Amino acid sequence: MKATLITMILLILAFTVASQGPLQVGFYKGKCGSIDIESIIGGIVHSRFVKDPTVVAALLRMQFHDCFVNGCDASLLLDGESSEKTAPPNLSVRGYDIIDEVKTVLEKACPRIVSCADIIIAATRDAIAFAGGSRYKVQMGRRDGKVSLASNVDLPNPTIPVDQSITAFQKKGLSVTDMVLLLGGHTVGIAHCSLFSDRLYNFNGTGSPDPAMDSGLVSALKLRCPQKSKVDNTVNLDQNSQSSNTVDNSFYKQILMNRGILKIDQSIALDNKTRDIVSSIANAFNFTSQFSNAMIKMGAIQVLTGANGEIRKSCKAVNTS
Structure with a gap:
């Protein structure tokens, strides 16, 4: 009986060592x-x-x-x-x-x-x-x-509806607010014309621009992204030219003015599940701390800790010894 108890304790300790630590x-x-x-x-x-x-x-x-x-x-x-x-x-x-x-x-x-x-x-x-x-x-x-x-690799596409995007983030343990905050990373991002050209010329097969995009922005983007161009140019996702390389809430202010580049970016400013969150962030003074908290949460998705995984010698290859 005593030997069995000791064996059980050792098994528990072994499991504890092998399990994921915080x-x-x-x-x-x-x-x-x-x-x-x-x-x-x-x-x-x-x-x-x-x-x-x-x-x-x-x-x-x-x-x-x-x-x-x-x-x-x-x-x-x-x-x-x-x-x-x-x-x-x-x-x-x-x-x-x-x-x-x-x-x-x-x-x-x-x-x-x-x-x-x-x-x-x-x-x-x-x-x-x-x-x-x-x-x-x-x-x-x-x-x-x-x-x-x-x-x-099954990443949420920038053209998906808000509902599908919410589901994709929730599967990773992230809330609707987390999703909206993390999309705020687009405050410093760029997009190739090919990712949104349909919004300029043939939205949903209509042969016309996306009515949700500011008409002035449509005109400006057509100059940058002409049809049948051999060059796939890029544009800033934050259309505030003075803020396109700064992590701030300018991106949210732009999409509230219908100046979102990607469909998902503009959609979160219009959808009733997310527009109030967008408005709140656009008017907040603590965006950077909110964004930081969302990044911390994303950084904890399905991590390997303790005895799981390995510490690679090279980031390009698994260890051979």
């Missing part, structure tokens, strides 16, 4: 001697940001595309003929070189300590801060996934 603020403190891991990440991101402010949008998109497929496990970073990188929605994702640079520096300083998944989260947070957002405290302790398949 993410923690300051997780890496003391794990690399006196080296401040988050400062290293921030320094590299800042040097990139100074040269190219569009890295903010790139890293925001990377975190979203990673976390919405199998959770925040850096599976997006893995190379392979049929990896997530090769899925059509991910072909335009960029910023991999920033994560690789951070990983190279950290591996030299403290090998096999910092996960690629955590680097994505921290690098995105720092980029947001450099663009005028909050430098919120990031919870760390994620481990890297070992599976990356293009067939697993």
